[in-house]
Amino acid sequence: MDDLTQRMDRVLPYSLGSEALLSARQHSPKGSERPVTTNEIVVGGGGLLGRHVLSVLGNRLSRRVRIDWDDHVRACGQLYELGRELAEQPTRWNLYWCAGLAVFHTPADQVERERIQAGLLLAGINDGLERAGSPSSGALFMASSAGGAFAGSEGAPFTEFSAPVPKNPYGEAKLAIEEESETLARRWQFPVVSGRITNLYGPGQNLSKNQGLISAIIKAQLTGEPLPLRAALETTRDYIYARDCARMVVTAMDTVRSRTRGTDPHVCKIFSSGRPLRIDELLQVAERLFDQPVPVVHERVAGGPNADLSVASRVWADLESSPLLSIEEGMRAVRSDLRYRLGLD
Structure with a gap:
């Protein structure tokens, strides 16, 4: 596990690039991509969001990933291997990251464990893409937190273009994962949706x-x-019903490739009721x-x-229609x- 330990030390955080967030104009609604067979994979299917994502996917679900969350080192290894395995596959896949028990006041050590676990999944995808030597046909959804991002921000209602100001380790960790997701997406032109979810x-x-x-x-x-x-x-x-949020998340992943084609592959999207x-x-x-x-x-x-x-989404607003x-x-x-x-x- 020495190599894995080194990855855990280096995986986060990454600094944000200077590119602006996606505008709603850049991502006008496109048709669904579901006619193409896609392997739908969920990590974290036991929580509120994950269970509803599983329900919305229904018989489209290909795999619910079981992780030994109680054993941190083992979980990190499983997540790294999952990311590398998927990135090396030629088949088309969507991976939904719905895992995590941390909330706003969770102690910093538990928040850090979850940050590392998410980071190892992203590191595995990165290394798998390097090994494969060819573009991936995968796409990734990473559940994040609107409350964590904007806890110290000014100027509500907040949008995807508002400056995030976290106030505690929970918010800082969520933003760090978003930043690494952005780095991965732009390095490989790999579609990633960082979903800033309101109160589920x-x-x-x-x-x-x-x-x-x-x-x-x-x-x-x-x-x-x-x-x-x-x-x-x-x-x-803002309070969003879990089924509504899951439906929007699955719709976003159904269309993420067409929506990001020729533009920024990393999408920061608020999922809210408005x-x-x-x-x-x-x-x-x-x-x-x-x-x-x-x-x-x-x-x-x-x-x-x-x-x-309060929030007002300005990116892919058609998902709330x-x-x-x-x-x-x-x-x-x-x-x-x-x-x-x-x-x-």
Whole structure:
């Protein structure tokens, strides 16, 4: 593992180049590429995004990659070999990176582990392309975070052209992975989508993670256990239903080759609902829908992200053109799921 250890030391970060982000004009909608057989491969299919990507792909799925996440060194080796193996294949493939347990307040050491793991996958693809000596027919989606990128930025609503200003190791790691993805894409003219996802919610959300405000609100209603609220009521976020986000991600990968042909192969794209909501508005919607108060205990924490993290995507905006689930419909789906998981049905 000596060579792998050296790669872990060097793989990140890369500095951003001087080229501007993609404009919406450069990437007008193109036709779907699905008539060509594509191997669809998912890493991280156990989380909220990954499970919905698997569902959207359906019988198109070629492979769900199993990684030994509890063994960091072994996981790094598996991810490096996966990247190298795919890059050397002549067949056409899409790889969806949906892995990672880290959230905004995750300790720096765990964030660093996940940064290294993603970096080793990218290093494997790079080395596989070098060994193959020919252009790849693959494409890559890397899940990133809008909140991590813009936590310290100014001028909401933020777009793909807003300057990212991370405020903690989580945001810094997400940007570092984006930068390495950009370097890889431009070096090999290899299509990569860095997906800055807003607040993901939906059935099956992991309630043990320090995230998922909508699920936490509904759980507090159902159980009567007070919700510890660590942000001001005016805090504004974009909440996107997991199925809607997965559908947009798969559509992006269906068309990424035609959209990037002759232009920048690295795409930084915000995946959002485009409907900013304050925390007090979420509470009001839940109470109105289910005619039940939400018990809340306020625990303000200093040094968090911006109060307003609303976004407005300007890249590939056609992906948001399909009707998205309303917040009311999304809350009903979450409540139905939680009633079942909590044994209340």
